[in-house]
Amino acid sequence: MAEYRTVHLPEDLCAAAEKWTPKRFESLEALLRFLLAEIVKEDGSKLDQAEEQMIQDRLRDLGYI
Amino acid sequence: MKRRSLVLVTVDCLRADHVGFQGYSRPVTPFLDLLAKESVVFTNAIVAGVPTYFSVPAMLASRYPLSLGRDVVGIAPHEPTIASAMRQAGSSTAAFLAANPYLSSRFGYHEDFETFCDFLTDSLADGATLSRAAEDKSLSDFNRRVRMFSRGTHLTAAAYDELYFWYCQWRSWRENVSMDGLRRYPAADVIVDQACSWLSGIGDQPFFLWLHLMDPHYPHYPPQEALAALGLSHFTARRARVLNSAWNRDDIGPQRLRRYRERILSLYDAGVYWVDKQISRLVSALREWQRWDETIFALTADHGEEFLEQGGRYHSPVTMREELVRVPLLVRMPGVSSRTAKGPFSLIHLAPTLLEAAGIAPPDTFQGRSRWDQLSTGTDLPSELAIAESVGTGKNILRADERMRPCQMAVRGEAYKLVINFNEKAERLYDLRSDPREQSPLPAGVARAERARLLQAAREHLQKTRHNQNSDLALRARLRELRHAVS
Numbered sequence: 001m002a003e004y005r006t007v008h009l010p011e012d013l014c015a016a017a018e019k020w021t022p023k024r025f026e027s028l029e030a031l032l033r034f035l036l037a038e039i040v041k042e043d044g045s046k047l048d049q050a051e052e053q054m055i056q057d058r059l060r061d062l063g064y065i
Numbered sequence: 066m067k068r069r070s071l072v073l074v075t076v077d078c079l080r081a082d083h084v085g086f087q088g089y090s091r092p093v094t095p096f097l098d099l100l101a102k103e104s105v106v107f108t109n110a111i112v113a114g115v116p117t118y119f120s121v122p123a124m125l126a127s128r129y130p131l132s133l134g135r136d137v138v139g140i141a142p143h144e145p146t147i148a149s150a151m152r153q154a155g156s157s158t159a160a161f162l163a164a165n166p167y168l169s170s171r172f173g174y175h176e177d178f179e180t181f182c183d184f185l186t187d188s189l190a191d192g193a194t195l196s197r198a199a200e201d202k203s204l205s206d207f208n209r210r211v212r213m214f215s216r217g218t219h220l221t222a223a224a225y226d227e228l229y230f231w232y233c234q235w236r237s238w239r240e241n242v243s244m245d246g247l248r249r250y251p252a253a254d255v256i257v258d259q260a261c262s263w264l265s266g267i268g269d270q271p272f273f274l275w276l277h278l279m280d281p282h283y284p285h286y287p288p289q290e291a292l293a294a295l296g297l298s299h300f301t302a303r304r305a306r307v308l309n310s311a312w313n314r315d316d317i318g319p320q321r322l323r324r325y326r327e328r329i330l331s332l333y334d335a336g337v338y339w340v341d342k343q344i345s346r347l348v349s350a351l352r353e354w355q356r357w358d359e360t361i362f363a364l365t366a367d368h369g370e371e372f373l374e375q376g377g378r379y380h381s382p383v384t385m386r387e388e389l390v391r392v393p394l395l396v397r398m399p400g401v402s403s404r405t406a407k408g409p410f411s412l413i414h415l416a417p418t419l420l421e422a423a424g425i426a427p428p429d430t431f432q433g434r435s436r437w438d439q440l441s442t443g444t445d446l447p448s449e450l451a452i453a454e455s456v457g458t459g460k461n462i463l464r465a466d467e468r469m470r471p472c473q474m475a476v477r478g479e480a481y482k483l484v485i486n487f488n489e490k491a492e493r494l495y496d497l498r499s500d501p502r503e504q505s506p507l508p509a510g511v512a513r514a515e516r517a518r519l520l521q522a523a524r525e526h527l528q529k530t531r532h533n534q535n536s537d538l539a540l541r542a543r544l545r546e547l548r549h550a551v552s
Contacts, residue, residue, distance in 0.1 A: 020552075022551050022552055024551070025551070031551070034551070035544075035547055035551075038543070038547055038550075039540065039543060039544070039547075043136075043466075043469045044134045044135050044136055044469060045134075045531075047135065047469065047470075047471060047472070047487075048527065048531045050471070050487070051471065051472065051487045051527060052524065052527045052528065052531075054485075054487060054490055055485070055520055055523050055524045055527065056524065058492065058520055059517060059520050059521065059524070062513055062516065062517050062520070064517040064520075064521070
């Protein structure tokens with residue numbers, strides 16, 4: 001079961017964000033969860049690693065490392 | 066050192082081999098050819114990315130396009146650029162950009178320009194050159210059914226596509242159209258008019274002026290005056306529309322498209338001519354206002370354009386061919402002798418070089434290095450490799466998830482060029498001296514040391530730019546994307 005953490009945010013910021021929150025998010029918490037998940041997503045870094053690995057493999061094939 | 070002003074002109078789709086000062090035989094750039102005689106001309110200027118959204122961040126912010134992550138497009142919020150450095154140093158700043166949607170405030174390009182005009186009005190954003198027949202709803206319903214039946218065999222499908230294409234042309238032929246009416250972006254004269262009007266109002270303040278011109282960009286509807294000057298008056302607006310529509314066909318192969326190539330190139334060249342003529346007007350105005358002698362002037366392109374050299378059209382970032390990555394670069398700096406720099410010069414170095422030439426220290430975040438020392442003293446530029454990178458095409462490049470694909474990279478040396486396609490897990494090495502058209506990649510066993518050297522450079526580039534990511538800028542850019550995604 002997922003553990004939760006309490007985060008303290010200024011009331012006026014929360015109120016402003018709630019006002020802005022698009023319809024697809026049922027609550028401010030849902031919006032924050034989405035934003036944080038998107039920010040920590042690591043799709044790009046996996047590709048970066050694979051690309052670096054590919055070059056390394058080619059250099060090894062050529063006998064240079 | 067006295068503070069200088071700076072004009073940066075970027076021309077969309079301008080190929081290095083279509084300007085006179087780099088050897089093009091058609092007289093499309095008479096003014097720039099003269100200016101080249103008092104400038105530094107880089108005959109092997111290489112963009113850092115293709116297309117516009119991967120190329121321009123390198124020119125303005127001296128940053129490799131994928132170094133903030135491939136989900137980032139444009140300039141990150143508060144990212145240091147030529148504009149921010151010039152503005153902080155007290156210059157007036159303005160940008161007049163000819164309606165390229167990727168160079169808009171949506172992608173952060175407006176920051177640090179006191180005057181920012183991207184001409185992205187509704188009428189320009191949705192201007193369609195397709196015939197009205199294609200837009201007629203009742204006709205579309207009928208056509209949809211006929212089209213569906215035609216897909217039964219390859220032959221009937223081809224026959225339908227052919228008939229429908231020419232039917233659309235026939236319908237639209239009756240319309241009274243003009244080049245100006247069909248053009249989808251403001252022509253260079255409109256941009257230069259705005260720039261001159263702005264310049265006339267800033268007094269004797271130092272300034273940074275950025276112009277992005279779209280005239281050589283598809284669809285090609287150059288002003289009649291440009292066509293007449295090149296002896297191409299026979300191209301009417303109607304003919305140009307048929308040609309542009311034919312050139313855009315996806316249902317015919319390169320062999321059939323090739324019959325339109327020369328005429329499309331003529332329209333393209335007329336666009337280049339118009340750019341040249343308007344730049345001449347801008348420089349005349351600067352001379353008249355006695356600003357020219359203190360002004361650094363740079364002209365380059367965000368990328369080139371393919372005209373079926375290897376079957377490709379436009380500027381899709383798939384091949385990293387020379388037609389796309391090699392662009393003209395001319396820099397005129399007061400007090401600096403004219404010369405030709407022949408080695409590869411990455412546009413990543415352009416922003417720091419221009420800033421230093423203007424007497425301003427480049428920001429620490431810049432990944433390129435100033436070459437002002439070498440240019441101002443007339444010494445040789447360092448021999449170096451130029452790297453260009455991009456992510457292959459998805460359906461909608463504006464969606465970050467569509468950009469989560471393997472990248473392409475070109476490592477361009479003076480004699481050799483390595484193109485790495487990470488999607489195919491393959492690399493191609495070309496000897497540009499014997500194969501300038503990149504038609505025959507060298508077999509794996511040939512030029513092994515060169516291959517290894519360029520691969521090593523690619524590895525170092527990845528390590529340097531991806532591992533040392535500026536996480537603050539990346540986060541800001543990502544948040545901007547998210548704001549657009551959720552709102």
